[in-house]
Amino acid sequence: MAGGMELGTVSRGFRSMFFMLTPNESSFQKVEAVPQYVEQATPFFIGLMVLELLVGVLKTGGSVVTISDGLTSISAGMVSRLPMLLMRGCELSAYMYVWDHYHLVELPWDSAWTWWLTFLGVDFCYYWVHRFAHEVAVLWAAHQVHHSSEYYNLTTALRQSLTQQFTSWIFYMPLALALPPSIFAVHIQLNLLYQFWIHTELIRDLGPLELIFNTPKHHRVHHGRNLYCIDKNYGGILIIWDRIFGTFASETDKVIYGLVFPIRRFEILHVQFHYYLYLWKKSKIYKTIIHKLATFFNGPSWKPGKSRLGDHDDNPKVTGKEVPHDPSWSMPLQVYVVIHFLLVLGTYHELIENKMMLSQLTVLGMTCYILLTLTSLGFIIDQRPRAASLEMLRCVIMVTMHRYSYIKPFLPLLAVPTEAFVSLSLLYWALQSCSQLLSIKRKAA
Ligand SMILES: [Zn+2]
Ligand SMILES: [Zn+2]
Structure with a gap:
């Protein structure tokens, strides 16, 4: 019986990745009863990423993903989910508030009509969340994270912004006047999950489905930096919104991503925050307050004297021969980074699983530790001069946390990783001492 139940859960989990759940099995009366579809999807993310890697090797003879880019993308995915450890998602919290205080009608939660209407409403609002994220520079500062990879594979889907969630909720509020939060809580997750599988180059064309649905072919265009790709194909699940509002482009020339x-x-905090700094510096060039404000609220390509979105012709031209950036780094360092990344992935998983049993302080401490680790690994990939000292500091913190049982629930589980940390850190330190031999130099920017 347990086996049967498990099979049902696995099947539902898998189908939730492709928007293949029925209203019947995904309608709930209370928000508390709504499954954490995104959190439960981790095994499917990993399974599909491995499948893509294998199929890619068979099809192209090479790897569709590199260590530096893939790890940076997965790290961004982890970082973007960290705020949810301390609070319910922004979108859902704001939605429940508006619903509780201002809803005009109460559509029945157990009707398929409500379910389908919520699906359309969420997908329509997502189109506008996404379009504003591209057309308003300060919102783009958050969303550019998702576009910062020069590769296009399933790991790119996980490259999510930490700060976008703090503004995107506004766009969904009109729905809270009529559609129950429990159904919204389902669709806000299914909409996000659907967008995972479309981040691949291995699926070329899906025939008639291309007319209605957002597909790998359409979303590749969205990730392109070719002139014909800029500000196109914003749709989440449906592509019809782009066709209606005039932002649709079909794939023609080879897409150059990023x-x-x-x-x-590849340093994680740089990926998340560099554009805010850039905007601040850009705004300081201008003398008038109007121009300063326009820097933040017009399009990212805007300049004085141009229209709201600026002139994309001014941007660097794509030749089609661009090669994605992949740092040359030694094999021992690659092995070291991958092992430590897997260890911190384990810590992250444990934290998500046990968050209800831990004090806020422990959650905060672990969150900081995960951020520090990902930053330090990014320093190593980028081969920054401070990488070795930051990494040593991190290992000391790790051992101290272990020694003082700061992270008690994980103690047995972390005994082996801690050993590994210490021994590998010593190895790393030795390797760093021979850095001339390994010719680790930070390339002049
Ligand atoms: Zn986008
Ligand atoms: Zn995308």
């Missing part, structure tokens, strides 16, 4: 000005960095 930002118009590629960041060529």
